[in-house]
Amino acid sequence: MGKDVMVALDFKSGEEALSFLDQFTGKQLYVKVGMELYYAEGPSIIREIKKRGHKLFLDLKLHDIPNTVEKAMAVLSRLDVDMVNLHAAGTIEMMKAALRGLTREDGTRPLLIAVTQLTSTSQERMQKELLIPEELDQVVIQYAKNAAEAGLDGVVCSPLESGKIHEACGSGFLTVTPGVRFDDASKGDQVRVTTPAKAKELGSDYIVVGRPITQAEDPVAAYERCVSEFVNA
């Protein structure tokens, strides 16, 4: 699987998201639709984006009891999305249930990946607030191993952790990595961040980039900068 840049469409309406996409004339992007846009518009925004030929990661981060997640994934499997996700903290049993729910009658399904630890979480907060005493890297690797054992296709993690996850789970196990910032940009609420170039060096399969592209003065140029640093370098 080739490396790609996913653009996080964190917009409050379909109208805003589609007019943002209109700037990328003739380009087929890999976009990420998260909670804000999906809760605002529902499945219609997925259909509209797919109609324009873009690939789509639906980032709803499911986390519930296994039965509920299985049923919810069965509903999501009817959407024409390329990738969906859940929280690895929901246990191996929950992840296996998700996979069952997501698999269509003909055996096909979107890729399914698990969030390890959010890229906005620091080791200090994880240990003090979430009462997880281990090193953050170790927690991320253990959650990735759990996801692999459940049969998932990969994880969401920081690019800083991609190399270690590939060592633990194999090079074909996908690392989808938000927490990407250009050298000269502010981190915002992200903690475990690095640049697109460093993400490539560390072995990320996909980088997920939101505000550095969507809030740039020239979003197309910012996207192209990500592509040249991460994909074409």
Ligand SMILES: O=c1ccn([C@@H]2O[C@H](COP(=O)(O)O)[C@@H](O)[C@H]2O)c(=O)[nH]1
């Ligand atoms: O651990 C995670 C999981 C998901 N995200 C999502 O990625 C984008 C990042 O946006 P930026 O504006 O580039 O910070 C956003 O949609 C998050 O919900 C993440 O950041 N970290």
